[in-house]
Amino acid sequence: MTAADFVFERQELVRFGHCDPAGIVFYPRYFEMLNALVEDWISQGLGVDYAQLLGPRRVGLPSVRLVADFKRISRMGDVLRQRVAISRLGRTSLALNISFEGEDGQRVAFEQVLVCTSLETHKPQAFPDDLRAALEQCAAGVQAHDNKQQ
Ligand SMILES: CC(C)(COP(=O)(O)OP(=O)(O)OC[C@H]1O[C@@H](n2cnc3c(N)ncnc32)[C@H](O)[C@@H]1OP(=O)(O)O)[C@@H](O)C(=O)NCCC(=O)NCCSC(=O)c1ccc(O)cc1
Incomplete structure (x- = not known):
């Protein structure tokens, strides 16, 4: 990648509330991030209001697969660069590679698959x-960017 x-891409500050008594990010907080x-990518990056999607439009995007590799620790005060890449766009599913990085390199690498569902039926659509x-x-x-590089 x-x-x-x-x-x-964006940055997020690691706060007190993200950390455990050992002083490092508690892993469920990474999943919330x-x-x-x-x-925010869907609302701000793609311009499709996420609250509208889930609320009045009744479109869900549940995760069906989520893999996380924790490579380095993060501490309060660190700034994480968070980046999203599309690895596959299917009919109803979207596979993403997501990276959280600190000054010393990658902290967490995620592979996530979301499926578009109807919140009325909870079936894929x-x-x-x-x-x-x-x-x-x-x-x-x-x-297009990749083609230019070649
Ligand atoms: C989403 C489902 C209805 C899909 O039903 P399935 O029977 O798997 O459907 P299908 O077999 O037709 O597969 C649908 C697509 O998903 C793909 N898929 C399904 N499972 C997988 C896995 N495990 N890996 C990769 N791709 C998959 C499949 O290839 C199809 O792709 P397309 O070719 O692009 O159409 C069902 O799997 C389900 O209900 N799973 C539980 C989801 C769940 O509870 N997730 C955790 C909680 S969701 C959550 O936390 C949340 C947070 C924030 C939000 O805004 C919304 C939800």
Whole structure:
């Protein structure tokens, strides 16, 4: 995964409330950071309001697969660079690679698969048109960038 593959990036400060008595990030807090990152990418990066999607539009994006590799510890006051890459866009599913990095290198690497569902039936359904168009545009941007590199 190179920098050109990432479609969304931001920084998050590690706070007191993220840490355990050992003074390092407690791993469930990383999953909360991951969830917030994906919500904000969809709303801010893709321009599809996540609260509207889950609320009035009744579209869910539950995770069906989530793998985490914890490579280095993080402490209060660290700034984590958080980056999202699309590894596969299917009919109803979206596979992501997500990286949290500190000054010493990668802290956590996630592989996540989300599935688009109806919150009425909790069954998989195709992505709504606006979300699919934004995801396709995002993935195509990375592709175009990759082609330029070659
Ligand atoms: C989501 C499901 C309805 C999908 O049903 P399935 O029977 O698996 O559907 P399908 O077999 O048709 O698969 C659907 C797609 O997912 C893909 N899929 C399904 N499982 C997997 C796994 N394990 N790996 C990769 N891809 C998968 C599959 O390949 C299909 O892809 P497409 O080709 O792109 O269509 C069902 O798996 C389910 O209900 N799982 C439980 C989900 C759950 O409870 N997750 C944890 C809680 S969700 C959560 O925390 C949350 C946080 C924040 C939010 O905003 C929303 C939810």
